[in-house]
Amino acid sequence: MIKKIGVLTSGGDAPGMNAAISAVIRRSISKGIKPYIIFDGYKGLIENRIEEATLDFASKIIGHGGTAIGSARLPEFKDENVRKKAITTLKSHEIEALVVIGGDGSYQGAEKLTQMGINCIGIPGTIDNDIVSSDYTIGFDTALNTVVRSIDAIRDTMTSHNRCAVVEIMGNGCGDLTLYGATATGCEVISTRENKLTEDEIAEQVSLLAKQKRRSVIVAVAENIYNDVHGLAKKIENKSGYVTRATVLGHVQRGGTPSAMDRYLAINFGIFAVDRLSEGIGGVYIGICDNKFVAKDIESTLNSKPKDKYNEYKIIREINKAF
Numbered sequence: 001m002i003k004k005i006g007v008l009t010s011g012g013d014a015p016g017m018n019a020a021i022s023a024v025i026r027r028s029i030s031k032g033i034k035p036y037i038i039f040d041g042y043k044g045l046i047e048n049r050i051e052e053a054t055l056d057f058a059s060k061i062i063g064h065g066g067t068a069i070g071s072a073r074l075p076e077f078k079d080e081n082v083r084k085k086a087i088t089t090l091k092s093h094e095i096e097a098l099v100v101i102g103g104d105g106s107y108q109g110a111e112k113l114t115q116m117g118i119n120c121i122g123i124p125g126t127i128d129n130d131i132v133s134s135d136y137t138i139g140f141d142t143a144l145n146t147v148v149r150s151i152d153a154i155r156d157t158m159t160s161h162n163r164c165a166v167v168e169i170m171g172n173g174c175g176d177l178t179l180y181g182a183t184a185t186g187c188e189v190i191s192t193r194e195n196k197l198t199e200d201e202i203a204e205q206v207s208l209l210a211k212q213k214r215r216s217v218i219v220a221v222a223e224n225i226y227n228d229v230h231g232l233a234k235k236i237e238n239k240s241g242y243v244t245r246a247t248v249l250g251h252v253q254r255g256g257t258p259s260a261m262d263r264y265l266a267i268n269f270g271i272f273a274v275d276r277l278s279e280g281i282g283g284v285y286i287g288i289c290d291n292k293f294v295a296k297d298i299e300s301t302l303n304s305k306p307k308d309k310y311n312e313y314k315i316i317r318e319i320n321k322a323f
């Protein structure tokens with residue numbers, strides 16, 4: 001049986017990461033394993049910023065947004081010599097296994113550390129929901145609720161003034177926050193990297209809605225697929241006649257109190273990870289699939305294709321614009 005486990009958060013933070021950290025600490029202690037926190041992701045590993053975690057810390061952070069142990073991006077971690085430093089640090093603390101909470105980039109680091117002799121398990125913590133083979137990632141539900149509250153608020157003012165709004169939503173290449181947010185709020189136009197409309201197509205669709213005398217129109221777009229959403233708003237305004245404004249939701253989507261569902265997922269992922277590590281299993285990531293907690297091989301996960309949601313887009317687009 002292992003005696004010490006480390007936990008770190010890496011990449012973009014996500015609401016619910018603290019609940020996962022808390023569960024890793026509490027599950028370790030309940031199994032007689034000493035838990036260690038590593039500050040600021042892989043950066044803290046190579047800088048030897050590590051400390052034993054307490055139950056008091058674990059119980060205080062459970063409902064807080066962000067990550068209480070800090071996160072960072074460290075591109076140098078791709079270099080084997082930098083990772084060797086991390087292994088030396090872990091060995092100097094006699095930490096035999098590591099829980100890495102982050103996205104697919106962080107998993108690649110975890111996979112390489114496992115190959116170098118420290119068993120690692122990844123927990124999917126990202127608002128983007130872009131970890132293939134887990135139906136949901138920690139943080140997605142909270143961010144989605146923020147998106148929905150924001151679009152509802154924008155809808156109020158657009159309806160009052162008979163306007164159109166373009167709303168830009170995060171996701172780092174994955175359209176789920178946009179698709180689910182637009183579904184929950186009835187956005188008339190949806191465009192993501194996976195199912196992209198050209199600027200002209202969007203302007204054309206909005207002008208058809210203007211002809212139907214819609215009181216307001218919301219265009220939900222995923223980040224980084226158009227050069228300038230304010231320019232897109234102008235184009236829509238010129239074609240449709242609606243006064244059109246653009247809102248970039250930005251980092252408000254990454255913060256805030258984690259939802260009950262994110263905490264529930266995070267805590268179960270944390271327990272599941274410690275249980276697998278204590279059985280000597282590493283090189284896997286934890287996910288939820290068809291309502292079951294699963295541990296899957298990191299390498300095959302990184303190489304899997306995302307689910308095709310073409311039909312889901314088609315139907316939501318049809319009912320939301322209903323020409």
Ligand code: ADP
Nearest residue numbers: 011012073074077078102103104105106108109
């Ligand atoms: P996320 O985990 O949210 O996808 P990033 O892609 O920024 O975020 O990755 C987080 C960190 O994981 C990087 O800053 C780097 O330290 C580490 N990482 C990413 N890719 C690799 C890789 N190929 N090999 C080793 N470490 C990596």
Ligand code: F6P
Nearest residue numbers: 012126127128170171172223254
């Ligand atoms: O991965 C989470 C995320 O918020 C993405 O949705 C977004 O593209 C990116 O991180 C933003 O990163 P940064 O905070 O470094 O600007």
